[in-house]
Structures are given as structure tokens and as C-alpha cells.
Amino acid sequence: MNDININETPIRTARNFNINNMKLENIKIPNKFNKFENVEISDIGTKITIDSNVKKTTLKYGLGEFFIDQANSSSNYNANIVVDSKTSKEIEMNFKLNTCNQNLVDNIEITANESTKSTIILKYETTDEVEAYHNAVIKAKAGKDAVLNIIIVNLTNKKSNNFVSIENILEDNSKINYCIVDFGGKNSITNYYSNIMGENADNKLDTIYIGTDNQVFDLNYIGELYGRKSNIDIEVQGALGDHAKKHFKGTIDFKKGCKKASGNENENCILLSDTAKSIALPMLLCSEEDVEGNHSSSAGKIGEKELFYIMSRGFEKKEAMKLMVRAKFNKILKDIKNEDLREQILKEIDKKLD
Amino acid sequence: MAKSKLEEINRNIYDIKNKDDYEYKIKKGLTKEIVEEISKQKSDPEWMKELRLKALETYNKLKLPTWGPDISELNMDEIATYVRPKTKLNSSWEDVPEDIKNTFDKLGIPEAEKSSLAGVGAQYDSEVVYHSMKEELLSQGVIYTDMETAVREYPELVKKHFMKCVPVNDHKFVALHGAVWSGGSFVYVPKGVKVDIPLQSYFRLNSPESGQFEHTLIIVDEGASLHFIEGCSAPKYNKVNLHAGCVELYVKKNAYLRYSTIENWSKNMLNLNTKKAIVDEGGQVDWVSGSFGSKISMLYPMSILNGKNAKTEYTGISFAGGGQNLDNGFKVVHNAPNTSSVVNAKSISKNGGKCTYRSLVKITENAKNSKSSVSCESLMLDDFSISDTIPVNDIQTDEVEFSHEAKIGKISDKTIFYLMSRGISEEDAKAMIVRGFAYPISKELPVEYAVEMNNLINLELEGAIG
Numbered sequence: 001m002n003d004i005n006i007n008e009t010p011i012r013t014a015r016n017f018n019i020n021n022m023k024l025e026n027i028k029i030p031n032k033f034n035k036f037e038n039v040e041i042s043d044i045g046t047k048i049t050i051d052s053n054v055k056k057t058t059l060k061y062g063l064g065e066f067f068i069d070q071a072n073s074s075s076n077y078n079a080n081i082v083v084d085s086k087t088s089k090e091i092e093m094n095f096k097l098n099t100c101n102q103n104l105v106d107n108i109e110i111t112a113n114e115s116t117k118s119t120i121i122l123k124y125e126t127t128d129e130v131e132a133y134h135n136a137v138i139k140a141k142a143g144k145d146a147v148l149n150i151i152i153v154n155l156t157n158k159k160s161n162n163f164v165s166i167e168n169i170l171e172d173n174s175k176i177n178y179c180i181v182d183f184g185g186k187n188s189i190t191n192y193y194s195n196i197m198g199e200n201a202d203n204k205l206d207t208i209y210i211g212t213d214n215q216v217f218d219l220n221y222i223g224e225l226y227g228r229k230s231n232i233d234i235e236v237q238g239a240l241g242d243h244a245k246k247h248f249k250g251t252i253d254f255k256k257g258c259k260k261a262s263g264n265e266n267e268n269c270i271l272l273s274d275t276a277k278s279i280a281l282p283m284l285l286c287s288e289e290d291v292e293g294n295h296s297s298s299a300g301k302i303g304e305k306e307l308f309y310i311m312s313r314g315f316e317k318k319e320a321m322k323l324m325v326r327a328k329f330n331k332i333l334k335d336i337k338n339e340d341l342r343e344q345i346l347k348e349i350d351k352k353l354d
Numbered sequence: 355m356a357k358s359k360l361e362e363i364n365r366n367i368y369d370i371k372n373k374d375d376y377e378y379k380i381k382k383g384l385t386k387e388i389v390e391e392i393s394k395q396k397s398d399p400e401w402m403k404e405l406r407l408k409a410l411e412t413y414n415k416l417k418l419p420t421w422g423p424d425i426s427e428l429n430m431d432e433i434a435t436y437v438r439p440k441t442k443l444n445s446s447w448e449d450v451p452e453d454i455k456n457t458f459d460k461l462g463i464p465e466a467e468k469s470s471l472a473g474v475g476a477q478y479d480s481e482v483v484y485h486s487m488k489e490e491l492l493s494q495g496v497i498y499t500d501m502e503t504a505v506r507e508y509p510e511l512v513k514k515h516f517m518k519c520v521p522v523n524d525h526k527f528v529a530l531h532g533a534v535w536s537g538g539s540f541v542y543v544p545k546g547v548k549v550d551i552p553l554q555s556y557f558r559l560n561s562p563e564s565g566q567f568e569h570t571l572i573i574v575d576e577g578a579s580l581h582f583i584e585g586c587s588a589p590k591y592n593k594v595n596l597h598a599g600c601v602e603l604y605v606k607k608n609a610y611l612r613y614s615t616i617e618n619w620s621k622n623m624l625n626l627n628t629k630k631a632i633v634d635e636g637g638q639v640d641w642v643s644g645s646f647g648s649k650i651s652m653l654y655p656m657s658i659l660n661g662k663n664a665k666t667e668y669t670g671i672s673f674a675g676g677g678q679n680l681d682n683g684f685k686v687v688h689n690a691p692n693t694s695s696v697v698n699a700k701s702i703s704k705n706g707g708k709c710t711y712r713s714l715v716k717i718t719e720n721a722k723n724s725k726s727s728v729s730c731e732s733l734m735l736d737d738f739s740i741s742d743t744i745p746v747n748d749i750q751t752d753e754v755e756f757s758h759e760a761k762i763g764k765i766s767d768k769t770i771f772y773l774m775s776r777g778i779s780e781e782d783a784k785a786m787i788v789r790g791f792a793y794p795i796s797k798e799l800p801v802e803y804a805v806e807m808n809n810l811i812n813l814e815l816e817g818a819i820g
Contacts, residue, residue, distance in 0.1 A: 012421035017714055017746045020421070254762075256737070271752030274719065280747045286762050289737040293762035297745075301752040 006064040007191050007220045009249050009281065019247055019281050022218050024187065027161055030103045030133050033076040038101040042092040047085030048118065054078040054107045057137055061193040061222055062165035071137040071165075075107040082111045083118040083148070090119040090338065097124065097132040097156065104133070110140040112148040112174075120148070121341060124162070125155040126184070132160035134185075139167050142174035144198070149177045151336060155348060156184030158213055163187075168194040170201035172227070179335060181345055182209040182217060183352060192221045196230045196261075203232045206332040210325075210352045211244025211276070220249040225258040225291075234265040237332060239325050239353075240276035248278075252293055253285040261288070265295040270302055270325060272353075322353045371589035372453045372560050376479065379561065380436040386410060389533045392436045396536065401513060402505060409522040409532025416526040422712070423650045423679040428624055433596050434564040435534040437479040443500055445486050454478050461587065462806075463556050470802055471583075472551035473498045477568055479561050480536040491549060497542040498553055501569050504540030511542065515571055519602040519658075520630045527598045527626040531567050535600065538568035543578040543609075552581040552614075552800060557599070559588040559623075565596035572603045572611065574637075579610040583803065587647065590620035594649070597623055603631035605639045607661065612640045616803055618810060619647035621677060627653045635661030635690070642798045643670035645682050646810045654712060656685035659693040659721075671700045671795040673811065674707030674739070683712040683745075688721035688754075698794055699730040703739035704815075710742040715749075715756065722753040732762040733791055735784075785815050 005021035012020045044050060056072045083089065097104055104124070112118055126132050134156065142148045154162050162185035168176050182188050194203045209217050223232035234250055252263035269278040282295040302324045310320035326349060336342045378395065380388055389410050393403040418425065441451050447464050458464060458476050467474040473487030475498070482500035491498070497508065504512050522532040539555040559566045566588075574580050588595060597619060605611045611631070619625050625648040631639040641655045657666035668684040686695045701709035711730045732741040743760045765787050773783035789796075792811055796804040 011742070011744060013712060013744050013746060014419070014421060014714070017748070019746055019748075259737075269749070271749065271754075274722075274751045274753060276752065278747075278749045280749075280758075282745065282747075282758070282760070284732075284741075284743040284760055284762050286732065286734060286741045289734040289739070289764045291734075291763060294760065295743070296757070296759040297747055298757040299747065299749040300755050 004064060004066055007189055007218050009220065010061070010222055010251050010253065011283065011285065013281070019249060019279055022189070022247065027187065028131070028133070033074045033103050033105055036077040036101055036104050036106070038096045038098065039077065040094040040096070044091045045085070045089060047083070048089055048091055049082050051080050052078040053080045054109050057107065057139060059137070059165055059167045059193070060195070061191055062137070062167070063163055063189060063191045067135050067163055067165060068137060070135055071105055071107045075105045077104060077106040079106070079108045081109065081120060082113065083116045084113050085116055085118060088117040088119070090121065092121040092123065092338070094123045096127050097130065097134065097160070098127045099130045102130050102132050105135045108136065108138045110138070110148065110150070112142045112146040114143040115145040117147045118149070119151065121151045121153070121338065123153040123155065123341070126157040126160055129157060129159065132156055134160065135163045137165045140176060141169045142171060142176045144171045145173045147175045151179045153181040153341065153345065154184045154188060158184070158186055158215060160185050161187045162189070164190045166190070166192045168203065170194065170196045170198050170203055172198035173200045174198055175202045177204040178206065179332060180205070180207040182207060183348055185215065187216045189218045190220065194223045194232065195226070196223060196232060197226045199227045199229055201227050201230045205234045206335065207236045208329045208332050209238040209246065210349065211240045211246060212242050212352055213244065214242070215244045217246040219247065222251045222253065223263060224253045224255055225261040225263060226255045227258060227261070229260045230258055231261065232263045235332065236267040237328050239270040239272055240278060241272035243275050245277040246279070248280045250281070250295070251283040251285060252295070254288045254291045254293060256287045258288050259290040262292045267297045268328070269299040270328065271299060272301070272321070322350060325349065325353060372457060374561050375440060376437050376561060377440045378438040379434050382432055382434045382563065384430040384435065384533070388435065392534055392536065395436065395438070396502060399505065399509065405517065406533050409529045412522050413526060413529035413533055416523070416529055418526060422652050422681045425624060425626070425650060427594055428596065432563055432593065434561070435567065436536055437561040437564050438481050439478045439483060441483050443482055444484050447484060450484050454483055457558060458556065461556065466554065466802055470551065470800060471554050472549060473553040475500060475539045475555040477537045477555065477557045479559060479564065480566065482537050487553070494547045495544040496547060496549060497540065499540050501538040501540050501571065504571070511573070512540065512571065515573060515602065515604060517602070519604065519632050520600055520628055524628065528600060528628050531569070531598045531600045531628070535567045535569045538570045538599070541572040541580065541582065543574045543580050545575045546577045548578065549580045552583050554583040554585065557586040559595060559597065562591040563593050563595065565598060568599045570599070570601040574605050574609040574611045576607045576609060581612040581614065584613070584615045587618045588620040588623055591622050593622065595620070595623045597625045597627060599627045601629035603639060605631060605633045605637040607634045608636040610638050612642065614642040614799055614803065616644045616806060617647055621647065621649050623648045625651040625653060629653070629655040631657045633657060633659050633661060633664040633666060636663045637661060638665040640667040641670065641684070642795065644795060644807045644810070645670070645672040645680055648680065649678060651680045651682055654683045654685050657695065658687045658689060659695070660689050662690045663692045664690060665694045667696045669698045669795050669798050671792050672709045673702045674709045676705035676707055678707045680708070681710040681712055685714040686716070686726070688717040688724040688726065690720055691722045692724065693721055694725045697728040700791060700795065701732045701741060702735065702788060702791070703732070703741045704735035706738045708740040710744060713745040715747050715758070717749050717751060717754050717756065719751045722751060725755045728758040730760045733788070734762070734764050785812070788815060
């Protein structure tokens with residue numbers, strides 16, 4: 001495992017920039033996966049079905065062959081979610097990892113049929129101090145005119161390893177909106193790929209992360225625009241303290257024929273300590289003339305002036321910093337309509353920043 | 355009509371092809387014997403011969419890059435790495451052989467020397483054929499000479515700096531350069547001396563199936579300043595030519611160096627050049643770069659800000675037409691407190707050309723209170739060209755202000771419509787917008803060179819838009 005390159009960027013750059021891929025060291029990969037039974041699923045109604053009929057999968061990108069093979073051969077939780085509801089529906093799947101359910105390899109397929117509206121929440125948390133292992137392969141497809149919201153929340157502990165591979169297909173006029181809350185894991189490694197093939201298809205990806213101690217985040221987001229007038233917006237807001245480290249690799253790829261398409265990518269990292277490290281590679285690839293692509297990336301500590309202003313209102317420095325981070329994250333969190341979940345995330349932010 | 359005729363004449367300037375007439379041309383390929391022969395031909399001191407052989411060993415060990423444009427067509431067995439023209443180094447244009455002088459005349463070098471330069475070096479194939487500097491700079495202790503003379507006459511200064519800023523193991527083509535380098539310029543500006551008028555070195559490769567490997571070494575001592583201009587061109591041949599030069603810049607405490615380049619290599623050239631600057635406390639290096647030629651270019655000038663309060667700016671434009679793959683960019687390492695960098699990169703792709711902006715901004719743990727601002731813009735002139743932006747931002751401390759932004763797109767229809775409604779033709783409107791797009795770069799150049807760059811843009815645009 002130590003020698004395998006994972007989460008490779010679609011285009012390589014110089015090797016000594018240390019961002020083309022990552023190598024994992026000292027990760028314990030379990031070889032036995034008992035059936036995972038500690039999942040709570042909210043009431044799904046009659047217009048959403050969940051069964052375990054998941055097909056063997058191949059992904060254009062993904063974290064790497066090892067993780068996809070593992071999902072095909074050893075998954076201990078499969079969910080095939082099909083949405084037929086034309087009125088907005090929400091389901092929540094809460095995966096609780098603990099000493100008895102230490103390892104989870106979940107293979108999840110989500111199909112939002114034509115003109116449907118739905119929200120799927122996938123929450124992964126550890127409920128004790130177990131060194132958990134999580135490998136998820138999530139494939140989502142939005143049919144014509146469908147709106148699919150997917151919220152992924154990683155609240156595993158800092159001993160665990162969290163690996164996620166995501167692949168989306170968007171048909172004409174469809175929307176897939178992702179919100180990824182990435183707080184947990186000693187290593188949290190995500191590969192996200194969207195095939196935005198439909199005309200007017202729209203993909204939004206919002207991410208917040210907080211790293212403390214020695215946490216490592218490796219986020220590799222790729223959006224390929226094929227459809228005319230298609231769009232992708234990637235917004236990543238994060239904060240890193242202690243010795244935490246983050247690699248953000250974002251690629252917006254305008255393919256030939258995606259006339260009038262647009263893509264925007266914004267990445268901001270707040271550095272809360274002088275030993276935290278942020279590496280970003282926001283790529284724009286363009287083979288089509290009639291498009292608009294923008295990216296921006298920034299990093300630094302919280303502005304002294306803003307901090308001073310808040311502290312002059314009677315807040316201690318730590319509280320003022322928390323407020324600033326929460327404010328940055330709020331523009332993403334406000335889109336989570338499930339109040340209990342939002343409250344849990346806000347509490348987790350405070351806990352991590354204490 | 356008159357305009358198009360003028361442009362045709364201008365294009366011919368760069369395509370002047372003299373007879374492949376040389377005094378000595380080394381056999382093609384890259385072996386220990388060839389490197390030893392080059393060293394012998396150049397009467398190297400022993401340390402330089404050893405450096406060449408060590409570089410060759412390194413070249414043989416290093417692999418080709420696994421990223422960037424495909425350079426598999428480069429076959430070193432088909433490249434002659436050393437071609438000595440039929441002339442010695444001259445200090446008067448009158449002594450330069452007629453055909454070579456004519457080439458430089460048409461490129462406007464002697465004329466520019468008279469009107470706007472303090473010194474000129476002109477290299478033809480592997481050797482510098484002309485070098486001269488104004489008397490007043492000489493009396494101030496400024497050294498501006500060809501690299502071979504510097505190795506001979508300033509051995510301690512050269513040995514201390516040669517391939518120390520860019521070590522031979524930096525990458526495969528630096529190692530190649532170290533093994534077969536020939537020609538180039540050496541500049542030393544003593545403490546406190548301000549060279550107000552630019553120096554220029556011009557590199558011309560005439561010989562087919564050959565390479566140019568000039569070495570430029572510039573030391574701007576404490577409190578001194580210099581503007582150095584580098585130009586390069588070659589006529590087009592059917593087979594690949596190679597340029598693997600190396601530029602090493604040392605900017606000492608509170609010194610200033612501006613390094614400007616107008617690159618217009620022929621479109622059969624692989625331009626695998628390396629440029630790096632080390633900047634001490636309070637020093638500043640500014641790079642101004644116009645990249646128009648080459649079939650493939652991989653060029654990423656680098657500033658290493660080693661002293662506190664050191665600064666750098668990069669202002670560059672790449673213009674890729676049909677069959678060109680220009681993979682250019684900039685690298686900066688902030689390695690001391692209060693350092694700053696500003697990057698403004700632009701690219702234009704047309705007729706199926708490909709432009710890539712590739713960069714690195716690294717702010718190390720030592721670089722508290724540093725600032726970096728990066729902006730890149732890409733313009734696509736048709737729907738079969740390609741434009742990629744691949745920036746890496748590596749921030750290793752919190753006391754920084756770092757921002758990066760990039761835009762990609764085509765010429766706005768609204769802007770064209772607006773200009774056309776004022777009576778300007780569509781073609782002229784587009785050309786005007788492109789020149790405006792390039793203006794932030796051309797305004798950084800001395801006026802003669804800004805004019806040359808605008809002419810190059812006009813040439814590149816001819817028939818490309820409208």
C-alpha cells in the first residue's frame with residue numbers, strides 16, 4: 001500500500017511540486033469486512049427505494065484501482081437509491097462506526113429520475129475511539145430536469161482513515177448540488193468527478209474542512225464540461241491549525257463543444273498556526289473558445305483588523321477566531337436545510353476550534 | 355495593402371537563412387568523447403571540463419519529465435551540440451563576416467545599439483561573434499563580456515557562481531546544458547553602480563539540426579542596478595533544433611535587476627530553457643517575457659527570495675499559433691521574511707496552438723509577513739486551440755497574504771460590437787483588443803522592444819482573426 005500512488009490529478013505537473021498524487025504510509029488496510037449493520041436510515045416514503053442491487057463499478061477517475069477493486073469485491077454495505085418523487089424528498093443515512101463496526105466499504109448508487117427533486121444525506125461518524133477504516137464509492141446520476149442534493153458529512157475521529165470516490169453524471173437541465181463537510185479522519189482523501197454532459201446541466205460543489213493536530217486532507221475535484229451552456233461552481237472553504245495539512249486539486253475542464261459553458265472555482269484556506277500547510281492546484285483546462293472560466297485561490301491567517309474589531313466588542317481572541325471561521329463557513333452551511341444536522345456541524349466546528 | 359506588405363517583410367527578418375557555413379561542427383550525438391572534444395575546442399580549464407563530464411553523467415541518469423508537452427521527437431543523436439562560425443569574437447561590426455552582420459543588421463541589433471543600448475552581445479550558433487560596451491560603463495568597473503572570456507579572465511568570480519544557482523542536477527536539460535554549454539554573456543555590476551541604459555544579448559541559431567546552449571551569468575552587486583535584454587530567433591528548418599540555455603542571476607543586497615526577453619525562435623525549435631535568480635536582502639528581480647516562437651517551449655523562470663524584504667515581479671505573455679505548444683510560467687520561492695511577489699501572466703492561443711501557464715508559488719516557514727499575488731488571463735481566438743492553467747500554490751506558514759486568480763475566455767462579443775459601432779472593422783477591433791490585452795506586458799518593455807512585440811502580435815494575428 002505504501003508504494004501506491006492514489007488520487008492522481010488528471011494532468012501531471014512537475015514531480016517536485018509534490019501534488020500530482022499522494023502516497024499513503026502506515027495505513028492499516030483491513031482484509032476482512034463483516035456485514036455493516038450500524039446504519040440509521042430516515043423514513044424514505046414510497047417514492048424513494050433503497051435496495052442492495054449495486055452493479056460492479058468502474059470509475060473514470062476515483063481514488064485509484066485499489067479502492068475501486070475493494071468496493072467491488074469486499075463492500076460490506078451496498079445501497080442502490082432510486083428517486084421517483086417529483087416533490088422534494090430528503091433521506092438521511094447515518095453510518096456509525098465503532099469497535100463492533102470498525103470497517104466500512106460502502107458502494108452507493110443514486111439515480112434521480114427525470115424531473116425529480118431529492119436530498120440525500122450521507123453521514124459518517126465514529127461513536128467511540130476506534131481506529132476506523134472507511135472506503136466509499138458513490139455514483140450519482142441526475143436525469144433530465146432532475147434536482148439532486150447530496151450532503152456528505154465526515155465526522156470520524158482523528159485515528160480513522162476516510163477514503164471517498166465520487167462520480168456524477170448530469171443530463172440535460174439537471175442539477176446536482178453537493179455539500180461536503182470534511183472534518184474527520186487522520187487522513188481524509190476524496191476524489192470527486194462530474195461528467196457534465198447535459199445541455200444547461202449545473203453542478204455545484206461546496207466543501208468545508210477543518211484540520212487540526214496532524215490531520216491530512218487530499219481533495220481532488222474534477223469537473224468536465226461537455227454540454228452546451230453547462231456550468232460548474234466549486235467553492236472550498238477551510239481552516240487548518242496545528243500541524244494539519246491540505247492538498248486541494250481542483251480541475252475545471254472545458255471540453256470541445258461545451259459552447260457558452262461556465263466554470264468557477266474558489267478556494268480559501270485560513271491558516272490558524274504557523275506549522276499548518278496548504279497546497280493548492282486550481283487548474284483550468286480549456287479546449288473550447290466560447291466559455292468563461294475563473295478560478296481564485298487564497299491563503300493566510302485571519303485578518304488582524306477584523307479580529308481586532310470583534311475583540312473590541314468584548315470577545316476573547318479564541319472566540320473571535322471561531323466567529324470568523326463560522327462566518328466563512330456559514331455561506332455554505334446555510335444551504336443545509338436539515339436543522340439538526342446543521343446544528344451538529346456547528347457544534348463540531350466549535351469543538352475543533354477549541 | 356501596404357500594411358500587409360510591411361508585415362511580410364517583418365516576417366522575413368526572422369526567417370533569414372544563411373548558408374550553413376561554419377568553421378567547425380561537432381558530429382551529431384552526445385557522448386563522453388563529444389563532450390571532451392567540445393571542452394578541448396573551447397580550451398576549458400580543468401574544473402570546467404570536470405563539470406561538463408559530471409553533467410553528462412547526470413544527464414544520462416535523469417529521466418525525461420513525466421509532465422508537460424511531449425518531447426519524444428527530440429533525438430540527441432540527430433543534434434550537433436557545437437557549431438563554431440567562421441569568425442572570432444569581434445568588438446567592431448565591421449569585422450563581423452558580411453552574411454552574419456547582415457543577419458544582425460536586419461534584426462536591428464547594431465541600430466538598437468546606437469540608439470538605446472549601453473552594450474551588445476551577439477551570438478551566432480555556438481559562439482559569440484560580437485561584444486561591445488560603452489566606455490563609461492567600463493570605467494565604472496562594469497564587466498560585460500562573453501562567457502568564455504569570463505571563464506578565462508575572471509576565474510574566481512565565475513567558478514564561485516557558475517551552475518551554483520542552477521545546479522546540474524536540477525533537471526535533465528540543465529544537465530545537458532552543463533555538458534555542452536557554449537557562448538552566452540557574463541555581466542558583473544559593481545556595488546552601487548546604476549546601469550541606466552540596458553545591455554542586450556541576442557542569440558541567433560542558423561545551423562540546421564543543431565542546438566544552442568548559451569550560458570548567461572549576471573551578478574548585480576550590492577546597491578547596483580541593471581536592465582538586461584535577451585532576444586533570440588532562428589530560421590525555420592524541417593528538422594528539430596534545440597535550445598537549452600541557462601540563465602543564472604545573482605541579485606545582491608538592495609540591488610535591482612530587470613531581465614527582459616523577447617523570444618521568437620523558429621517553429622521547429624524545442625526551447626527547453628532554464629532561468630533562475632537568487633535575490634538577497636532588499637534586492638529585486640523583475641522578469642518581463644514575451645514568448646512567440648518555438649514549436650515546443652518549456653520555460654519557467656524562477657526567483658528565489660533568500661533575503662528579507664526581497665521582491666520579484668513577473669510579467670509575461672505567450673502567444674501560441676498552429677503547431678505550437680508553449681508550456682510557460684513562473685516559479686517563486688519565498689524563503690525569508692517580508693518578501694513579496696507579483697505575477698501577471700497572459701496567454702493567447704489561436705489556429706490550434708496550445709498555451710499552458712504552469713507555476714509554483716512556495717512560501718516557506720521562514721517567510722513570515724510575505725505577500726504574493728498572482729493573476730493569469732488566457733484568451734482563446736478560436737474553438738480549436740487549447741489553453742490550460744496549472745498553478746501550484748504551496749503555503750507553509752500562516753503569516754502570509756496570498757491570492758491567485760485566473761480567467762479564461764474569448765474576446766467579448768459586446769466589446770467587438772461596441773468598437774464596430776464606432777466604424778472599426780471587425781478584424782481591426784479584434785486586433786485592437788488583443789493588443790490591449792498584451793499592453794500590460796508591452797508597457798514594461800523599452801519602447802523599441804514594445805514596438806517589436808506589437809509587430810510580432812500583428813504578424814501572429816494576420817489571418818488568425820476576423
